[in-house]
Amino acid sequence: MSGMVEKRGRGYWLTHAGLIGGVLVIFFPIYLAFVASTVSQPEIVRPPMPLIPGGHFFENYREALVSGINAPVARMLFNSTVMALGIALGKIVISILSAFAIVYFRFPFRQTFFWLIFLTLMLPVEVRIVPTYEVAANFGLLNSYPGLILPLIASATATFLFRQFFLTVPDELAEAARVDGAGPMRFFIDILLPMSRTNIAALFVILFIYGWNQYLWPLLITTDPQMNTIVMGIKQMFPSGDDIANWPVIMATAILAMLPPVAVVIFMQKLFIKGLIETEK
Amino acid sequence: MSTISLKSVRKSFGKTEVIHGIDVEVADGEFIVIVGPSGCGKSTVLRMVAGLETVTGGDIAIDGNRVNDLEPMERNIAMVFQNYALYPHMSVFDNMAYGLKIAGMPKAEIAERVQTAAKMLQLEEYLTRKPRQLSGGQRQRVAMGRAIVREPSAFLFDEPLSNLDAKLRVQMRLEIKQLQRSLGTTSLYVTHDQVEAMTLADRLIVMNAGVAEQIDTPMHVYEHPASIFVAGFIGSPSMNFLPAKIDTGRSTLSLESGANVSAEGLVLAAQSGREIIIGIRPEHLELASPDRADLTLHIAAVETLGADTLVHGSIAGAGVDGTKNASFAARLPGNARIAEGETLPLRIADGALHLFDRQSEKRIAEI
């Protein structure tokens, strides 16, 4: 009890003040964007900047979602979702399978393959973007979902993480499964996969956001506005030349672009913590 | 009917051979314990029988069928691991049922078998729990249950009790023994604990550095150890050893200390002059009056255990390991009042001498 009382001293309030201050600093620009998305174009351009939400919320958001500027935001949100899900799930499937192969099977040049995968860590998309574009274009992947997803799907980091996790799983578990008559894939599906679910959940969150935030690659591979993703779409909305920027709609788009990653974090966080509590070797 | 037979089984990891040819025939329903110091290859032998390790040379047969190239599951064995190796995300029921599920057994029959095993092991109320919600002893039982439900030809245990506390170990030891008796399943059990080995085994395999030094019933191993290694490994405190020589023309052995020990009815005259090592178990030493004593023990430490008193000390004259004074232990009755720092005249009980060849370290057959 005395500990609790002491904790409520000055330090307690100071830490909270610090945290609240930090949250406000981070939250303020987002709030400004939200305010901007609820007012009309003339209100935005006339100083001072409005600080209280206006009355054009539904109007602006409907306009963004349905017509947008180049392409409807609903369409771009859908494209982004497909790309982010494809990248996240694809990366998880591929990396967990490669980690499984590297840890549990003895095949020639096993270590070599591992190091080859590991080396690709040093080659991010930006470094290999020209040859990758060339290959994707030759395969006819421009303006397509596979074109958005496939070149980004291999992941050395995720492979490495799963490998490290599999190495901590006791060998006896694999042996017990063998004695029980489980073949390699059965062991993988019945035992390894359920045991990895916290890792999968954590990776999914990280990779979904990674996929969602891709900017450079979608910019190259899509030319058709109907295939634009939301993150590059926002930039495309900025007018070129003398056109007037439709700030309320752009801001509404920005707010909409934030929602799916936030939803994924909030939803997966529950699963993530639940997994953390339940799993134990 | 399930028998296990090992014929000159060898195992090498890379270029190093760790098992140098083991032969043993395990009869149906027999409980065999493999015992030996750490690193002698006990687990390796067991894992070869299980099919978790390939066999480098020789043959392993279960029920007369050569199984060298069969998968563990096809050998119809069940294994209990030291760390239990329970599937952490499955309930106790699913842990026990997993092997049966894979074998494609109907659900009702699986449930019935698991229930029966759970009843036998007093696990009924824990069937829905996860392994981490169980105590060590309960996890151990689940691991046993997983083995039982398969109704295998043989149980293979690799130090299944070494993660439990001393009291639980004694209790589980009895349970394993009773279970094995009532099921009548042929069992191979690996341990480095000689009490476990002595109490559980129908027959013991005492292993040393990849070789089976002796395969026999626990009492026979205790009373007639085949080598100095076995004699020293089985029994606690371990057997005392002294270098000696068979006296010419007399039935006595002369010790390095100069003393003579009577070896009535043990030694052939033809072997006179032979250099040997004699072994005496601590419990085969008795207090004697100084004029009738065979040996004089300089006491270094006394352990009063209640029923017994253990006396540790040394005997003048070189030890087997080249020390100046041979270290020695005696187990005396609990009512013996002995103080540290004294000397103790001791007599060797009749017929209690073990003789070993000094070169080969093998037992010299009694004549």
Ligand SMILES: Nc1ncnc2c1ncn2[C@@H]1O[C@H](COP(=O)(O)OP(=O)(O)OP(=O)(O)O)[C@@H](O)[C@H]1O
């Ligand atoms: N996979 C392996 N690769 C190389 N050497 C091995 C391997 N497994 C075991 N060994 C060696 O084989 C020998 C026997 O090992 P084993 O595990 O059978 O010993 P053990 O008698 O079970 O010992 P413990 O009582 O410590 O479990 C040891 O010297 C060990 O170093």
Ligand SMILES: [Mg+2]
């Ligand atoms: Mg071992």
